[in-house]
Amino acid sequence: MAKINKTKYALLGVLNTMSGSGYDIKKFCDSSISHFWNENYGHIYPVLQKMEKEGLITKQVEQTEGRPSKNVYSITEKGREELKNWLLSPVENEPHRSELLLKIFWSKDIPVKNIIENIENEKEECKSNLQHYREVENFLKSNKHEIGEKNRTLWLITLNFGVHDEEAKIKWCEETIQTLKSIK
């Protein structure tokens, strides 16, 4: 058996917060969980159809004048159950792949300055991510309404992961650049 479908749970999570169309779901993902999760239409639409057949969600077609018709999905009790069971189950860590590290590992015949260049780029990206996380963090903290206290805490926790992660990577980049300069 191949990998199981995690997209399903991402979509159930969204629909457990709000009903909406594939389009709405995609927008929600991009604005809330994109720092650790991505989804695209080519996957969202088929998975929604499949989940409807399984009875995890229901569809309702909405017609507004002058607008394309909209398939609004809502989570069912069965869907809520399925989501809850998954949330309570242990995390399956899939091995991640780092192209940066792979490149460094095989760079014995590459001039040090080129290796450093790639690491400088990485560092800049980390910095820009970090700044972005801090902005969203401030936004979430300032906004003491709508989403509920527990949700805010949980969302801040995921952002804080990003902050720790980027900070650690920046530190590693700086150390590594120094190390490489010294062997030049």
Added chain:
Amino acid sequence: MAKINKTKYALLGVLNTMSGSGYDIKKFCDSSISHFWNENYGHIYPVLQKMEKEGLITKQVEQTEGRPSKNVYSITEKGREELKNWLLSPVENEPHRSELLLKIFWSKDIPVKNIIENIENEKEECKSNLQHYREVENFLKSNKHEIGEKNRTLWLITLNFGVHDEEAKIKWCEETIQTLKSIK
């Protein structure tokens, strides 16, 4: 066009260090780059065949008595070029997905103690990874021969990434567990 094949470069990297069979390559990967890269036979063998057709590597069949016959692959000049070009090109960061963060994000209806449980598990895994990295680090440092000074530095750099990463995650786990306990 879909994602390009990074496995190719992982295999070229191995073959740029040593000639060997698919089996040898897998062993090498498991013992050297497994902390940031994984490969499996179901992918290695077809990719080797494809690369041979493209002229990036050559095959030589080796027969030893009392052993299964072995396809020993070696990198060609063309393969070396291809690898070098890739090593010099900028890193394409593909978005990563974190199941742990996805679970936390959607856990508003889950008891705090269950969320904490998952984070405790994560912390334990980080600790065990960290210890492993430190052991390999010591092994590499003690062994002042065979692989060359530059290679040792590069390999230590990739390990050091793991160390920074795991330490940051452990810190995040501890902070997060405290935060969650306080909202209980």
Added chain:
DNA sequence: GTATCCATGTAACCAGTTACATGATTGC
């Protein structure tokens, strides 16, 4: 005698990405 290692490969399957197709409305 049993588990592990050596060694290669295929088949079935699912995940996920990108491009294509369509078309109206709204804001600049």
Added chain:
DNA sequence: GCAATCATGTAACTGGTTACATGGATAC
């Protein structure tokens, strides 16, 4: 007039995992 937004979906494709199939040799 043009770009962006709203809105849904399919097709083509690649990546990658797991299971299956085979079988001798060696170590415990």
